[in-house]
Amino acid sequence: MSGLSRFQIAWRAAQDIPDGAVVNLGIGIPLGIPNFIPDGREVVLHSENGLLGMGPPAREGQEDWELVNAGTRATTLLPGGSFFHHADSFAMIRGGHIDICALGAFQIAADGSLANWNLGDGKRTPAVGGAMDLAAGAKKLFVLTEHNAKDATPKIVEECELPLTGVRCVDRIFTDVAVIDVTPDGLSVAEHLEELSFDELQERTAAPLTQADDWKPLTAPDLGDG
C-alpha cells in the first residue's frame, strides 16, 4: 500500500480551499498547495512578513532581496498585492482575518491541539516564529503531515507530549493516508485510502477515530513526485 506523496497531500488540501480565500502557508508540505489550486479559483496568499497577494518564488537570477517570503526566500508579488508592516500583518492573523492557515505538525492531539515548534529535546535553539499566532488566530487551521513519523510512530495522539503550539486549534488533518476532521465528538475520518481498512488506519493512529457515515476513499492524481 502506498500513501499519498507530499505533493499529493498538498493537492488534496488545495481542493478544500475555496475561491476568494486568504491563505497563509507554513513551511514544509503546505508550500506545495499553490501549485494545485483548482482552475477558476482566485486565492490570496498572505505572508506574515508583510505581503498579501504573494506570487510564486522568484526565478533564479531574478531574486529581489527586498521582496522575501516568511522563509526569507526571494518571492514575487501578484497584481493586486500589497505590503504592510508586522503589526498589521499579525493583526490580520490574530484578528481572525485569515481564512485558512496550513501548517506542518510534529504531533496533533485528539482535541485538535497542535505541537509543531519545539522538539523539546534541548538540542536546538527553540524558535517559534508565527506558528502560535497562526494557530490561535486563523479562522480555519489545516495540518498537512505524514500520518506516521519515519519510525512509524503515530503523529496523531491522545495528548501531545511535545510543547504545544496551540490548544484545540486544528480543524482538519490531511495525511498521506487519510483526511480527518477534528469535531467536538473527537476525530472523524472523512477520507482514507481504500486499500487501508479503517481498523488498519486506527492501528496507525494513537487516538480514537470514528469513521464518518459519508466517508470517501482518499485519492489524488499522479503528480510525478514519487
Place this chain on the structure above:
Amino acid sequence: MIDKQVPDMKIALSGIPDGASVMAAGFGDAGVPNDLIAGMTELGLKHLTMVGNGAVSERIGHGQLIVSGAVDKFISSFPRAPSAKLFDPGTSTADVELEIVPQGTLAERIRAGGSGVPAFFTKTGAGTPLADGKETREIDGETYVLEHAIKADVSLIKAKVADRWGNLIYAKACRNFNPIMAMAGELTIVQVEKVVEPGELDPEQVVTPGIFVDRILVVENPAIIQELEDE
C-alpha cells in the same frame, strides 16, 4: 530648521551607553539595518539587551553584534536562521539569554511600547509553554495571556528614502518590524539610501511620519546579507 540627517556613523550612534536596550528591525534579508549594526559593533558596547525577529547570519546584522559579545539578552521569535551558528552549547554565544516570543506577540508588544499601552491580552500562546508564569484571564469564554509592552533606548531602522523631517518610505517587504520599532525607540536612528527635501515625498506614501525619527544616516549602498552569504 529641522534637519535630522547626521554626517557620519559616529554621530549617528553617539551617546549609546553600555547596558542599553536596542531594537533592530528586519526580516530575512529585507529591511535589516546592517550598516548601523556594524557601526554599533565597532563601539564595543557591553551588556546590551537586543530585540529583533532573529539573526540570519553570524557575520552581519543582529548576529554580528551578538557574536561580538555585546549582547547579554536577545528577545526574538526565531533567534537564528538554521545556517547561523549562534546560541548552541559550546559556542561563544551559548550564554546569551534568550526570550522566545511568538512573532505576532513580539510585533504587538513593540507597537504597544510605542503607543503608550503598557500591556494587553492575547489568545496567542495560551496553554503553551510560552505562557508559563504569565497572568491569564477568561474573556467571553476564551483564555487570554497578559503580555507587556516592549520599549527600547535605541531603535535601529532601515528605510529606503527619508526627508530631512524624518518622514520615511520603505521598499516592498522591507517594512516588517521597521515602522513599529521606529515608534518604540527612545532614540530612533535610521539608515536610508537617500534624503530628499520636505515635499518631495508624497504625503500619501509616507509610512513612518517623522515624529518617530531622531537621526538619519545616508548609506547609499547598504550591506546585504545575501551577497555576503553567496561569496
